[in-house]
Amino acid sequence: MKIGIPKEIKEAERRVGATPAGVKAFIDHGHQVFVERGAGIGSGFKDEEYIKAGANILDRPEDVWAEADMVMKVKEPIGPEFDRMKPGQILFTYLHLAADKELTEKLLERKIVGVAYETVQLDDGSLPLLSPMSEVAGRLSVQMGAYSLEAKNGGMGILLSGVSGVRPARITIIGGGVAGFSAAMVAVGIGARVSILDKNPLRLRYLEDITDSRLVTIMSNPANIEEECINSHLVIGSVLIPGARAPKLISRDLVRRMMPGSAIVDISIDQGGCCETSHPTT
Incomplete structure (x- = not known):
């Protein structure tokens, strides 16, 4: 699978969808990873660390979204990101759709497979990605x-x-x-x-x-x-x-x-x- 990690564009959001260690795990399992240049800077990760882990660094967010079968983010997509989505693409991020009708409609319109971190539950009902x-x-x-x-x-x-x-x-x-x-x-x-x-x-x-x-x-x-x-x-x-x-x-x-x-x-x-x-x- 081709996995894309774009830089977050929501105001004051400095986190990144995957660490270099996470990228290496994907690479070790046979996946390709595309990281937007500078995506990890706010979290203290340099582009060189992603390259060392096996990622491809792309200059433009549009290219990351275009390459990816699955996009991993931190926050829900906003503004220009909607136009970068493609039908059938998997979006793995915090979505909080219950409080955002517009975002829900946008994902349906773009035929996106949305997997919200906050709804992933284990058999005991716990929420390992939200906790x-x-x-x-x-x-x-x-x-x-x-x-x-x-x-x-x-x-x-x-x-x-x-x-x-x-x-x-x-x-x-x-x-x-x-x-x-x-x-x-x-x-x-x-x-x-x-x-x-x-x-x-x-x-x-x-x-x-x-x-x-x-x-x-x-x-x-x-x-x-x-x-x-x-x-x-x-x-x-x-x-x-x-x-x-x-x-x-x-x-x-x-x-x-x-x-x-x-x-x-x-x-x-x-x-x-x-x-x-x-x-x-x-």
């Missing part, structure tokens, strides 16, 4: 929440950890999956007062055990979500229904009733977001 990114997003969500709560950024000016004589911030995490758990571990480590909501009592019991009861676990329902959001300085949405649009659990009215200067970080935004007022910012 690593969920872990990153969960940990980063606390960092971004802290940034948003700084007074200079329009926040209420509260420190998540608190200081001697001052209470730490209250953080509510909706969803106890990989992203929610990762966010909770960072938040608990900082010293914040953390509540995590989930529909699965077994998952909540696990989260309580693994954190030595340093967080509060709460069954997820509308009443509990409302109470926790109203009393929290930072709310992190990490709800996931594989392959489906995220449910709207935080209404516009509830956002209005939250503390002035509080913050919401909606990790679920790739699937449409779990807050009615959420929109992508990157």
